[in-house]
Amino acid sequence: MSDDARQLQQLLKIGMARAGRPPAGLAAPLDGLLPADAGAAPEATLWLSLGALDLWERGGFVPPDQPAPRPAPVAAPETLRPCPPRAQAVLAQLLRGLHPAGLEAEWLRLLHRHGGHLPVHVLPKLLDAGTRQPALRAPLLPVLGERGHWLARLQREWSWAGDDTDAASWETGSPEQRVAALRSWRARDPQAARAALAAAWPSEPPDQRAALLATLSTALGPDDETFLDAALDDRRKEVRTVAQRLLARLPQSQLAQRMVERLLPLLRLERPLLRAARIDLTLPDALDAAMRRDGIGAAPHPGLGEKAGWVVDMLAAVDPDVWPRHFDRPPRGCLALAEHSEFATVFVRGWALALQRHAQDDPSPRLQAWLRDVTAWWLAVPAQREAVPDSVFDVAAAHFAQDADGASSALFDALPGKWIADGACVHLLARLAAGAADTWPATLSRHAMRRLYPVLPALADTGHPWLVRQLLSSLALVLDPATAAAFDPLRVPDAQWQSAVDAFFDLVRLRHEMTLSFQETA
Amino acid sequence: MTLDANQILALAPDPASAKAGSQLAVPRNWSNLGRSEAALWGECQGSGKTPYRTQIDLGGPAFKCTCPSRKFPCKHGLGLYLLRTAEPALFDPVDEPAWVRDWLQGRQMRQEKKTPAEVTPEAAVAAAAQARKREEKREDKVSAGLLELQTWLHDLAREGLASVRSRGQGFWDAIAARMADAQAAPLARRLRRAGSLLYQSGLRNAEGLAANELASLYLLAQAWQRIDQLAPALQADVRALLGWTLSQDDVLRQPAVTDQWCVLAQSTFDDERLRVRATWLLGARTGRWALHLQYAVGTQGFDVQLAPGTAFDGDLCFYPSAWPLRAQIRRHGDVGPAPADLEPSGLDGLLDTYADALAAQPFLERLPVLLGGLVPDEADHGIVRDAQCRRIALHPSFRHPLHLLALSGGHPLTVCGEWDGRMLLPLSVRHEGRWYNIDSDFPS
Numbered sequence: 001m002s003d004d005a006r007q008l009q010q011l012l013k014i015g016m017a018r019a020g021r022p023p024a025g026l027a028a029p030l031d032g033l034l035p036a037d038a039g040a041a042p043e044a045t046l047w048l049s050l051g052a053l054d055l056w057e058r059g060g061f062v063p064p065d066q067p068a069p070r071p072a073p074v075a076a077p078e079t080l081r082p083c084p085p086r087a088q089a090v091l092a093q094l095l096r097g098l099h100p101a102g103l104e105a106e107w108l109r110l111l112h113r114h115g116g117h118l119p120v121h122v123l124p125k126l127l128d129a130g131t132r133q134p135a136l137r138a139p140l141l142p143v144l145g146e147r148g149h150w151l152a153r154l155q156r157e158w159s160w161a162g163d164d165t166d167a168a169s170w171e172t173g174s175p176e177q178r179v180a181a182l183r184s185w186r187a188r189d190p191q192a193a194r195a196a197l198a199a200a201w202p203s204e205p206p207d208q209r210a211a212l213l214a215t216l217s218t219a220l221g222p223d224d225e226t227f228l229d230a231a232l233d234d235r236r237k238e239v240r241t242v243a244q245r246l247l248a249r250l251p252q253s254q255l256a257q258r259m260v261e262r263l264l265p266l267l268r269l270e271r272p273l274l275r276a277a278r279i280d281l282t283l284p285d286a287l288d289a290a291m292r293r294d295g296i297g298a299a300p301h302p303g304l305g306e307k308a309g310w311v312v313d314m315l316a317a318v319d320p321d322v323w324p325r326h327f328d329r330p331p332r333g334c335l336a337l338a339e340h341s342e343f344a345t346v347f348v349r350g351w352a353l354a355l356q357r358h359a360q361d362d363p364s365p366r367l368q369a370w371l372r373d374v375t376a377w378w379l380a381v382p383a384q385r386e387a388v389p390d391s392v393f394d395v396a397a398a399h400f401a402q403d404a405d406g407a408s409s410a411l412f413d414a415l416p417g418k419w420i421a422d423g424a425c426v427h428l429l430a431r432l433a434a435g436a437a438d439t440w441p442a443t444l445s446r447h448a449m450r451r452l453y454p455v456l457p458a459l460a461d462t463g464h465p466w467l468v469r470q471l472l473s474s475l476a477l478v479l480d481p482a483t484a485a486a487f488d489p490l491r492v493p494d495a496q497w498q499s500a501v502d503a504f505f506d507l508v509r510l511r512h513e514m515t516l517s518f519q520e521t522a
Numbered sequence: 523m524t525l526d527a528n529q530i531l532a533l534a535p536d537p538a539s540a541k542a543g544s545q546l547a548v549p550r551n552w553s554n555l556g557r558s559e560a561a562l563w564g565e566c567q568g569s570g571k572t573p574y575r576t577q578i579d580l581g582g583p584a585f586k587c588t589c590p591s592r593k594f595p596c597k598h599g600l601g602l603y604l605l606r607t608a609e610p611a612l613f614d615p616v617d618e619p620a621w622v623r624d625w626l627q628g629r630q631m632r633q634e635k636k637t638p639a640e641v642t643p644e645a646a647v648a649a650a651a652q653a654r655k656r657e658e659k660r661e662d663k664v665s666a667g668l669l670e671l672q673t674w675l676h677d678l679a680r681e682g683l684a685s686v687r688s689r690g691q692g693f694w695d696a697i698a699a700r701m702a703d704a705q706a707a708p709l710a711r712r713l714r715r716a717g718s719l720l721y722q723s724g725l726r727n728a729e730g731l732a733a734n735e736l737a738s739l740y741l742l743a744q745a746w747q748r749i750d751q752l753a754p755a756l757q758a759d760v761r762a763l764l765g766w767t768l769s770q771d772d773v774l775r776q777p778a779v780t781d782q783w784c785v786l787a788q789s790t791f792d793d794e795r796l797r798v799r800a801t802w803l804l805g806a807r808t809g810r811w812a813l814h815l816q817y818a819v820g821t822q823g824f825d826v827q828l829a830p831g832t833a834f835d836g837d838l839c840f841y842p843s844a845w846p847l848r849a850q851i852r853r854h855g856d857v858g859p860a861p862a863d864l865e866p867s868g869l870d871g872l873l874d875t876y877a878d879a880l881a882a883q884p885f886l887e888r889l890p891v892l893l894g895g896l897v898p899d900e901a902d903h904g905i906v907r908d909a910q911c912r913r914i915a916l917h918p919s920f921r922h923p924l925h926l927l928a929l930s931g932g933h934p935l936t937v938c939g940e941w942d943g944r945m946l947l948p949l950s951v952r953h954e955g956r957w958y959n960i961d962s963d964f965p966s
Contacts, residue, residue, distance in 0.1 A: 009733045015682020043676035048744070051737035055884055058943025059877040063912040072900045074929030089527040089607065096531065096965075098544040120931065121958055124924040154900055154927060376753050470586065489550070506548055513608065 315350025397435025546601025667704020
């Protein structure tokens with residue numbers, strides 16, 4: 001804008017009455033347009049001059065002179081395969097919210113399996129989605145492609161997808177960013193990340209120490225013990241709890257050793273004649289300072305006596321894999337020993353808590369066997385289900401799809417004939433399906449469908465319609481679509497249930513199409 | 523040609539129809555599916571006893587369905603079209619059943635009849651006399667209204683924009699209502715908009731923008747007072763800006779321009795109680811631009827379906843103007859993909875054209891342009907740079923700079939947009955041979 005125009009606009013803002021002056025005449029070459037002697041009202045002159053100058057400037061606009069900027073880096077060519085057009089069309093519908101939520105992550109995993117990268121025009125929307133829903137980040141990162149990483153640098157909120165800037169966000173980021181940076185640093189270089197944390201530890205605000213310390217769960221190893229052991233004496237209870245749990249996960253740690261040493265004298269294997277073998281437990285006498293430091297008795301266990309609670313705390317701090325070796329039988333054998341004991345609840349709860357802590361980040365096959373055996377035991381012994389804390393099934397669900405030994409499939413085969421009438425069982429299956437990290441393999445899906453399909457016509461009579469609906473909708477999202485789509489959609493007698501069954505088969509079919517959309521050659 | 527799923531969903535009159543349509547796009551709902559060169563059809567089981575017969579003329583595309591919905595196209599039409607893209611194998615090429623054939627033939631005949639109706643000379647004379655009388659009355663009202671507007675603007679110049687600020691939007695609504703009474707509805711709209719610019723836009727230079735808009739209204743009022751001295755084409759512009767409309771027949775009587783018209787950009791917005799769909803067309807051979815406007819009330823859809831990224835052979839009739847842009851479609855022929863070799867212009871060409879256009883039609887606000895070689899700036903998301911690294915400011919109402927960056931990756935892009943003399947409002951982008959229409963492909 002020229003100075004003339006600015007002055008006229010200023011005059012209009014103040015008003016000619018207050019400014020006490022008429023507008024200045026237009027400069028050449030526009031001066032001929034409004035001759036001053038024409039006797040026009042000064043107000044008219046103001047409006048006409050404004051209008052004329054605006055036209056003059058728009059008609060004669062030239063972009064302002066600017067020094068050429070530093071040449072910006074250009075996104076590198078993609079090395080991954082492009083996304084097939086039909087898969088793109090499916091994604092467009094998902095992003096418009098035209099289908100049940102939750103399919104985006106599966107679509108992204110399919111794209112990754114295809115070896116593809118995201119079409120560039122959806123990148124901003126998906127980077128925003130990943131910013132809002134951290135659960136989408138893991139499937140997004142491998143398919144962002146060169147363009148996605150290039151783009152993510154340009155927006156602060158997208159830094160989670162940007163290039164390697166952990167050290168920088170560790171120094172200057174917000175608390176959440178620092179935790180995230182430390183965690184990804186741990187994944188790359190555990191020693192250096194721990195050293196950085198140890199160096200900053202004395203100056204860290206006490207209320208952030210627990211969250212920072214918890215990042216050591218990534219790539220946890222024997223080298224972390226000294227630092228964690230020192231944190232057992234921290235003034236904050238949250239910090240001490242984190243340290244206790246992490247140390248318990250290191251089988252060679254002194255804390256884990258101490259726990260085993262405390263437990264073994266209390267346990268005795270009994271083999272009565274003609275009756276099932278069992279474990280007998282002697283409750284500890286007292287809680288000393290060393291036990292307290294290791295986290296025993298930190299919180300009460302509802303429904304258990306105080307001393308029994310201490311034993312639960314000790315069991316929870318020991319790698320569950322210790323017991324099959326100690327009693328020389330598989331996890332289900334250990335559970336059977338516990339089942340016949342006077343303290344069945346103590347053992348099962350202690351082991352389940354230990355599993356929950358140890359198996360979270362450790363998918364080793366031995367712990368998987370424990371998880372499956374606890375789940376099977378829970379299904380088989382309805383009377384003692386309360387002993388198992390619910391949350392262990394979230395861990396079980398996350399690993400349920402690993403079915404190499406057929407144990408997950410066997411779980412479905414072992415269901416009683418009337419399983420659909422057992423509300424807790426329906427709830428458990430829904431939970432296993434909802435917590436899955438990925439689509440179940442074909443064999444597992446077939447075993448699940450074989451049990452589900454025959455009960456579909458009788459859904460109206462189960463007495464817990466809400467749970468059954470949840471099971472249907474979770475299974476529709478997790479079953480292998482090709483396997484499930486091979487079952488023909490059913491007509492059921494009840495109209496309300498018909499819509500739920502239709503929704504199940506529609507979703508399975510949609511996912512099947514989604515899978516196929518990646519198989520077409522582009 | 524068939525559209526892809528995104529283009530089909532863009533035809534939906536509202537998001538609810540889009541959703542319902544996608545849910546209907548499963549084979550379970552359909553029977554007697556079929557297709558021919560020209561059409562798709564099928565029967566959809568609704569809540570009634572007899573299934574709805576749904577058919578699509580692929581040339582338009584145009585939809586017809588026997589369901590009672592007043593939405594257009596209805597969810598069945600959308601569902602049928604989406605099913606065709608999702609599972610083409612379900613549609614066997616067979617002979618069109620009678621109900622499809624009759625409809626297609628009817629459409630063909632109406633298409634041919636769409637030339638303006640002839641009237642007898644006597645009736646024309648009588649109608650003209652009556653129209654002239656109405657016209658004179660209206661001209662008197664507009665003249666009186668514009669004199670009032672000038673007086674109002676004179677007062678505003680004396681008092682100053684700053685001192686009327688405290689009077690709020692009501693101050694602007696009052697003069698706008700006065701203009702509506704004077705049958706100058708577009709002025710009413712622009713005055714209300716100028717007021718809301720000051721109170722609601724939050725733009726840094728809102729007062730400057732309002733000042734320019736009001737000055738332009740003042741020039742328009744002056745132009746009306748001496749309209750007889752203006753060239754006939756510019757007279758048509760002034761009258762259109764004051765609210766005179768031409769009937770569709772009058773426009774279709776204008777000489778037509780035949781070309782392959784490329785649908786480059788489309789935006790749909792609400793204007794008071796109406797929904798307006800504005801579509802920019804570019805003639806592949808003549809290089810002429812045309813603005814096609816459609817209006818719809820409530821949940822009604824738009825009658826003509828123009829999908830961005832397509833092109834059609836056809837005849838357009840332009841509204842008379844000193845720089846004709848707005849047009850009606852007289853003939854809407856075969857639809858195909860937009861040609862890939864449209865030649866974009868550079869910034870210098872745009873600035874020259876804009877100067878020429880303003881010289882011919884000084885009330886022109888925005889000019890459509892296809893600009894090539896634009897690189898969005900990484901650091902300043904409010905600008906793009908042309909091939910010579912010159913800064914081009916983006917209009918503040920443009921909300922998708924990151925989409926531009928994503929498509930570009932630092933490489934030059936071709937953008938179709940509107941130039942207002944200072945800033946560019948991108949409306950669509952060409953990337954690897956595909957057109958991305960910002961309003962429909964990047965919903966905010």
